[in-house]
Amino acid sequence: MCPTVSERQAVALILNKPVHYQVRRSRRARSLNLRVSARKGLEVVLPWRWTLDDVDSALNEHADWIDRQVEAHGVRRGPIVREMTTGHSVLVLGVPRELCIEALDASRRRAKVTADNDSLRVRLGVDDMLDPKPAVEKWLRSLARTHLKARVRDLAVLHGFRPGKVIVGERTTRWGSCSSKGNLSFCYRLVMAPPDVIDAVVCHELCHLAHLNHGPRFHALLDRVCPDHKRLMTWLRDRHDDMFL
Numbered sequence: 001m002c003p004t005v006s007e008r009q010a011v012a013l014i015l016n017k018p019v020h021y022q023v024r025r026s027r028r029a030r031s032l033n034l035r036v037s038a039r040k041g042l043e044v045v046l047p048w049r050w051t052l053d054d055v056d057s058a059l060n061e062h063a064d065w066i067d068r069q070v071e072a073h074g075v076r077r078g079p080i081v082r083e084m085t086t087g088h089s090v091l092v093l094g095v096p097r098e099l100c101i102e103a104l105d106a107s108r109r110r111a112k113v114t115a116d117n118d119s120l121r122v123r124l125g126v127d128d129m130l131d132p133k134p135a136v137e138k139w140l141r142s143l144a145r146t147h148l149k150a151r152v153r154d155l156a157v158l159h160g161f162r163p164g165k166v167i168v169g170e171r172t173t174r175w176g177s178c179s180s181k182g183n184l185s186f187c188y189r190l191v192m193a194p195p196d197v198i199d200a201v202v203c204h205e206l207c208h209l210a211h212l213n214h215g216p217r218f219h220a221l222l223d224r225v226c227p228d229h230k231r232l233m234t235w236l237r238d239r240h241d242d243m244f245l
């Protein structure tokens with residue numbers, strides 16, 4: 001193995017084949033951690049004070065595992081970049097919608113996004129044609145706000161909860177959370193999941209209104225409110241990599 005290491009991106013020879021990887025330092029990590037995903041490729045999480053030599057030995061030691069994983073995820077040459085061009089798709093409420101990117105009339109500038117049948121029609125001003133992501137993200141955020149507010153309201157009434165505000169934003173570590181004031185926050189990308197999966201996350205956060213922890217009483221309540229939540233959470237874990245723009 002002969003890695004050419006920079007702090008962030010590097011290439012290592014694993015079983016004599018080049019593999020792209022990235023190193024991320026973490027203040028919380030206690031030991032070196034190897035992860036492989038479509039979105040990040042091979043990622044080495046390194047405890048803060050460890051050296052890059054530690055990365056080399058870990059890559060060496062786990063060469064067989066890395067080789068199998070990067071092959072299975074198709075990320076030998078680094079993360080899979082999600083293309084936002086006509087023909088590619090975006091998950092909306094669990095259904096892949098094919099992107100259809102068109103130019104607006106020359107006189108118009110404001111992007112227009114509409115969902116029809118199985119597609120997501122994105123009409124953009126000439127200046128924005130190269131990057132449809134901001135328009136799609138804005139549309140998803142707005143759909144997420146409408147959908148999540150309605151589901152929180154309906155499920156709260158159904159199960160007798162009294163939530164505070166519903167906040168929809170971007171989160172990187174959790175799909176939802178509940179504050180001590182009873183406000184519920186969600187990641188807007190949750191709206192890419194099927195409706196029953198979204199409901200399971202909403203129920204989870206609603207149950208925190210009664211128990212602000214993950215103790216046995218919280219779980220007993222969640223089992224009553226959403227008996228299928230374990231299976232539904234599996235969908236979120238399995239499709240995590242598809243829920244990015």
Ligand SMILES: [Zn+2]
Pocket residue numbers: 204208213214
């Ligand atoms: Zn929780």
